[in-house]
Amino acid sequence: MNPLLIFVLIVWAISGIGLIVFVLLHSGKGTGVSDMIASSLYSTQTGTNIIEKNLDRITIIFAIVFIISLLVLMIIYPQGSIAGA
Template identity: 55%
Template sequence: MNALNIILLVLLFLSGALTVVLVLMHSGKGTGVSDMIASSLYNSAAGSGVWEKNLDRLTVITATVFIACIVVMAISFPTGTLG
């Protein structure tokens, strides 16, 4: 296994786990993990819009990294090179 494959595997697992955690933190209909955490982090009347925007951005970034790792690994996994 080449260094590129090892780096991609670590990045794949980290981005996958982080994506799952961030998706679970999104607010749903009032009974999600986000509401349990939110009650201790901020007042529901102040700052919830900024919190959700940042959570959306982080989720999109981690999902994009996850998909990019899968595509690059599909191309380069046996040899560890892109050529």
């Protein structure tokens, strides 16, 4: 395997795992893990809003990196040619 493939696969895997983690951290009507963390750290509503906005930004960044790395993999190795390498 060439170094470019290894690098893109590592970025893809880390961004996929990070995306899963940060999506699970999002709150669903006040019962999410982020609400438990936010309620223990901040008692004000503004603190929770800031945490949610940052959580949204991080999730979007992970999603963009995941999609870009997936597209790069599709361009570099079309139609499953990675198995023949």
